[in-house]
Amino acid sequence: MGKYFGTDGFRGEANVELTADHAFRIGKKVGDIFNRKKAGKGPCRVVIGKDTRRSGYMLEYALAAGLCAVGADACLLHVTTTPSVAYLVRSEDFDCGIMISASHNVFSDNGIKLIGAGGEKMNESITDEIEAYLDGKTPEVPLVKGAAIGSAVDYAVGRNRYIGYLLSLVTHSFKGLRIGLDCANGAAWTLARIVFEALGAKVTTINASPNGRNINDACGSTHIESLVALVKQEKLDMGFAYDGDADRCLAVDETGRVITGDGILYFCAKAMARRGELVGNRVITTVMSNLGLYKALEEAGIGYEQTPVGDRFVYEAMCKTGARLGGEDSGHIIFSKYATTGDGILTALRVAEIMQEHKCPLSCLKEGFVPEPQMRASIPVKNKSSVLSDEGVRSAAEHIRREGGRAIVRASGTESVVRILTEGREREACERAA
Numbered sequence: 001m002g003k004y005f006g007t008d009g010f011r012g013e014a015n016v017e018l019t020a021d022h023a024f025r026i027g028k029k030v031g032d033i034f035n036r037k038k039a040g041k042g043p044c045r046v047v048i049g050k051d052t053r054r055s056g057y058m059l060e061y062a063l064a065a066g067l068c069a070v071g072a073d074a075c076l077l078h079v080t081t082t083p084s085v086a087y088l089v090r091s092e093d094f095d096c097g098i099m100i101s102a103s104h105n106v107f108s109d110n111g112i113k114l115i116g117a118g119g120e121k122m123n124e125s126i127t128d129e130i131e132a133y134l135d136g137k138t139p140e141v142p143l144v145k146g147a148a149i150g151s152a153v154d155y156a157v158g159r160n161r162y163i164g165y166l167l168s169l170v171t172h173s174f175k176g177l178r179i180g181l182d183c184a185n186g187a188a189w190t191l192a193r194i195v196f197e198a199l200g201a202k203v204t205t206i207n208a209s210p211n212g213r214n215i216n217d218a219c220g221s222t223h224i225e226s227l228v229a230l231v232k233q234e235k236l237d238m239g240f241a242y243d244g245d246a247d248r249c250l251a252v253d254e255t256g257r258v259i260t261g262d263g264i265l266y267f268c269a270k271a272m273a274r275r276g277e278l279v280g281n282r283v284i285t286t287v288m289s290n291l292g293l294y295k296a297l298e299e300a301g302i303g304y305e306q307t308p309v310g311d312r313f314v315y316e317a318m319c320k321t322g323a324r325l326g327g328e329d330s331g332h333i334i335f336s337k338y339a340t341t342g343d344g345i346l347t348a349l350r351v352a353e354i355m356q357e358h359k360c361p362l363s364c365l366k367e368g369f370v371p372e373p374q375m376r377a378s379i380p381v382k383n384k385s386s387v388l389s390d391e392g393v394r395s396a397a398e399h400i401r402r403e404g405g406r407a408i409v410r411a412s413g414t415e416s417v418v419r420i421l422t423e424g425r426e427r428e429a430c431e432r433a434a
Contacts, residue, residue, distance in 0.1 A: 011110070045072070070144060090118055173199060185214045249344035314334060
C-alpha cells in the first residue's frame with residue numbers, strides 16, 4: 001500500500017485526510033498521465049461516478065476541474081455504483097474511470113477509487129506516480145489554454161446502459177418473487193429496484209432515502225438486522241443488502257437467516273460446476289473465508305485458492321488462473337465472465353436466478369455448508385503497525401493457533417482499525433480468544 005492509496009483507493013475523512021485540493025491535483029495528474037499515453041491522439045476521456053455522501057459533490061467537481069485544466073474530458077455519471085463505472089470504462093472506450101466513495105465507511109469519510117482501462121483497479125505504478133506528484137516530488141503539471149481546455153459533460157445515460165447490461169445477463173423471469181432490498185442509503189438506492197422490478201419481482205426497499213449523511217448508518221451489508229426483520233415481517237422470499245457503493249452484497253433467506261459471502265460463493269460454485277462454467281473447477285477466496293467453506297467445497301469436489309484480503313487480490317488471482325468465481329466473506333463476489341470487480345446487484349441477480357433454476361427456497365441452496373464458529377472485531381487504533389508488532393498481540397494469536405484454532409490479526413487497508421478474526425470449534429472459545 002502507498003502513502004495515500006490503500007487496497008481500495010485514497011480514503012479518509014473528507015476535508016481532513018482527503019480534501020478538494022487532493023481531488024483537483026489527482027484530476028490534473030490523471031489527465032496528464034493518460035493524455036501522454038494517447039500521444040497526441042486527442043484528449044483522454046475519464047468517466048466519474050460517486051455515491052450519496054454530501055462531500056461527493058465537492059470531490060466530483062474538483063476532479064473534473066483538474067482533468068479539464070490539463071486538457072482531459074470528464075464524463076459525469078453522478079450517483080451510481082462502483083461496478084457501473086468499471087463496466088462503462090471497459091465497454092465505452094474510456095481511458096480510465098474514477099469512483100468517489102468510501103464504500104462501507106461512515107458518511108464523513110470519502111474516497112477516490114481509480115479504475116484502469118480494462119475495468120480493473122488501477123495499476124500501482126500509476127498510483128505511485130500520482131502519490132509522488134501529490135507530495136511535490138515531480139514537476140507541476142502545466143495548465144492548457146483556449147480550445148485545449150477539456151470539457152465536462154453529463155453522462156447519466158451511462159447508468160441506463162449499465163442497467164441494460166445487467167438485464168441482458170438474466171435468463172429467468174422473477175415474476176412472483178418477493179424480494180427485499182436494503183440499499184444502505186447509498187449508490188444502489190434506485191438502480192437495484194429498477195433492475196429487479198424490470199425482471200418481474202415484487203420489490204420492497206428499505207434505507208433508500210439518501211440525504212448525504214445517512215449512508216451506511218445502521219443499515220446495509222454491515223448492519224443487516226433491519227433487512228432480517230423486513231424479510232420475516234413481510235414473509236419475503238429473500239432479501240439483499242448492499243454497502244454504500246454497491247460492490248458488496250449479503251443475502252437473507254426466507255427464514256431470516258443471513259447468508260454471507262462464503263455461503264454465496266458455495267452455492268454459486270456448485271451451480272456453476274453443474275453447468276460446466278466453473279473454469280479450472282476452483283474458487284478464489286481470501287484468508288478470511290470460513291474453514292467450513294473449504295470443507296464444503298472439498299465435499300463437493302471443488303478446489304480453491306486463498307489470497308490476501310481485498311477484492312483486488314482476488315481478481316488478480318482470477319486473471320492468473322482463469323477462475324470464473326471468487327470473492328470475500330464480506331460480500332465482494334466477482335463473476336469474471338461478466339465483471340472485473342465485486343458487483344452487489346449482479347451477485348443478487350445470480351443468487352435469485354440460481355434459486356429459480358432449482359425451484360426451491362433460498363435456504364436449501366446452502367445445505368452442505370456448515371460454518372465454523374468465528375469471532376470478528378474491528379478495533380480503532382492510532383498506529384496500525386505498532387499494534388501488529390506488539391509482542392502481546394502476537395503471542396496471543398500464536399497461543400490460539402497452538403490450541404488448534406485460527407487467528408488473523410491484520411491492519412485494515414481502508415480505515416484506521418485493526419481487524420481480528422478468531423475461529424475454532426466453540427463460539428465461546430473464539431470470543432475469549434478475540
